[in-house]
Ligand SMILES: *[C@@H]1O[C@H](CO)[C@@H](O)[C@H](O)[C@H]1NC(C)=O
């Protein structure tokens with residue numbers, strides 16, 4: 001009996017021991033097999049992947065990495081973020097030309113102005129951290145965030161908590177009542193101290209060497225206004241896709257659109273890396289000399305919320321002695337959002353703004369616009385006398401001149 005008990009005890013111990021060992025091995029193996037899934041900072045992007053800094057559902061800025069690099073003014077190894085190969089994989093030759101370009105260390109400094117209203121926190125933080133990561137700090141005077149009365153809770157204390165990582169390089173301004181994009185940008189600009197203003201939408205990610213080509217173009221001619229190529233970030237997958245080279249344009253309803261660029265324009269010794277004349281800009285991202293922005297009269301202060309201000313400023317730039325170019329070596333990704341102005345306030349603002357633009361700048365071509373929008377003809381647009389005065393004071397040319405010289409593709413007979 002004693003022996004049987006001992007034997008049973010021995011067997012029980014053996015089984016227990018075996019199970020323990022098996023459990024241990026199983027658990028350990030699982031741990032190890034999980035390990036590679038833990039994201040490793042600053043090395044995770046293969047050549048095909050998008051340059052998103054973090055796509056976790058909770059934003060997890062990598063504190064020591066960002067602040068140290070920013071503090072010491074080192075730009076992080078570009079390869080570690082994007083992989084240079086990604087540049088070569090797409091459109092080919094024009095991007096290769098960009099890799100060979102060198103920019104002087106002495107360039108004007110930039111103030112990056114980012115305005116937002118109810119932006120998704122992650123999208124906003126990706127915008128900010130991409131600028132911090134991919135801009136050499138000696139070119140970056142500051143980042144100015146203008147919160148235009150956002151209602152989202154996480155854009156309050158939580159946002160401020162995340163911004164502390166960047167230690168004083170970011171100014172956060174909150175408007176006291178809803179101002180709209182146009183006014184918010186002017187508020188942001190009034191707080192800027194850098195030489196160049198760079199307006200950036202709040203759901204962008206700047207790409208490798210994005211700022212230098214813009215600063216360089218303006219440093220050669222302070223009346224040059226420039227935009228990067230706006231690449232596409234998929235709104236669902238956040239995949240980063242290269243946009244084709246195109247120029248900014250509009251139809252006779254003054255709605256912005258992209259027009260094709262002719263092959264001969266990409267034919268020069270610099271290939272597709274040559275700046276491209278652009279009759280208009282989409283408005284989401286552009287760089288302009290701060291003094292020139294002021295001399296030009298900033299935005300039309302009588303305009304509301306947003307809509308049409310990009311075309312108005314484009315016309316003013318060209319007709320009043322400036323130039324507007326797309327710089328293909330600078331690329332900024334932007335989440336492709338569909339703007340459905342379901343808000344009647346926004347819709348009314350857009351009509352109001354377009355009418356101001358038409359009555360100030362279109363001269364005898366107003367009829368072309370009203371042929372498309374007959375019901376708008378009798379609508380009010382406020383007092384434009386200040387802007388008519390500005391047009392005179394700046395000695396601006398006629399809309400006919402603009403069509404002949406800047407935008408010959410837009411045939412006047414075309415309706
Ligand atoms: C997402 O992008 C696609 C195309 O780029 C567009 O058609 C769609 O409306 C966008 N969706 C939203 C919610 O913005």
Ligand SMILES: *[C@@H]1O[C@H](CO)[C@@H](O)[C@H](O)[C@H]1NC(C)=O
Nearest residue numbers: 382383384385386387388389
């Ligand atoms: C329009 O504004 C100007 C000054 O900007 C002012 O002198 C003029 O009286 C205003 N016109 C009307 C009709 O209010």
